[in-house]
Amino acid sequence: MKLTDAKKQFISSWGAFGTHWGINKTMAQIHALLMISPDPITQDDIMDELSISRGNVNMNIRDLINWGLVDRVIIPGERKEFFTAEKDIWKVATQIIKERKKRELDPMLKLLDQLEDVEGDKKDKNVKQFVETVSGIKKFGGQADKMLQVMVKADENWFVGSLLKFFK
Amino acid sequence: MKLTDAKKQFISSWGAFGTHWGINKTMAQIHALLMISPDPITQDDIMDELSISRGNVNMNIRDLINWGLVDRVIIPGERKEFFTAEKDIWKVATQIIKERKKRELDPMLKLLDQLEDVEGDKKDKNVKQFVETVSGIKKFGGQADKMLQVMVKADENWFVGSLLKFFK
């Protein structure tokens, strides 16, 4: 397969993949393009490669920067801004995990704490099932939280090294 | 907090949580309602509790059944169909992982296999970066795949028991 075609396929399926994970298609495609670009590229490059508008590129790049996945690069002598993405997939993954934990898991666990002590007859099966469900999720979330914290602190070797530490 | 309010909050935030994970809000809310209901309930119960239309309930229940998270229950002597959800959150999680692995991770890894052997000058930095990125993702995905397989086979004790087996 030619590079041009392989690139197209990679970008398009990384985009589709992203939509299953709450990331919008264009954002994932820009990220894909940056990951396979050896050197930093400009907004215009991205507009051309993906055939999308300037505003679209600009907003999604901003999001990617907020996610900590893309950096603005100043190239001396160049007027335009350039962008580059973290290429190490382990770092990309831990960065995403870190952000999602902060944005989604932590608030959910906080809410469950409040919901757990619902007042009412503990004999009532409705109360009982509610409390059981909430505390089950809390317990599970807590475990997941611990595991993710370890993963995020460790790096390329977390698989062998750090999970063992976790079980020490 | 009263049960009624706690229920409302739980259902609404489980719905919001779901949307971050590619699951639609109503589907997640129905799932939440079923998880905290001690006994099986009908489509009409769900319509009333969540104030949504019959068609909406019907379609989302179908999806939940396809995901293996909800079961149809026949109650002898009752004309209507009843529904119930798996209450064990560990089973819920492994079921979701299993399905998403099948629907998302596996096809992605398959595609990357094809993309990895792009033809062209291995000295060209564009080719080089492309191949490196793709194989990095493949390697990472392969590890994740192995880990998920182990998690899915094990159950409530996977955390302590089975990950150790994985590293044997």
Add this chain to the structure above:
DNA sequence: ATTAATTTTCAAAAAGTTTTGAAAATTCAA
């Protein structure tokens, strides 16, 4: 200070997704 290049913003348009509700299909009891 002026100007041209570049980036950012954001209202409106387009595209995509979810929900409704009523008609069609199915089920089951008499």
Add this chain to the structure above:
DNA sequence: TTGAATTTTCAAAACTTTTTGAAAATTAAT
């Protein structure tokens, strides 16, 4: 069978999200 209860379907409406593009803001060179 027949008919009432129930479930399913799906086109159209409502809602949500994404994209566009042109105007405003910013930047940097002269």
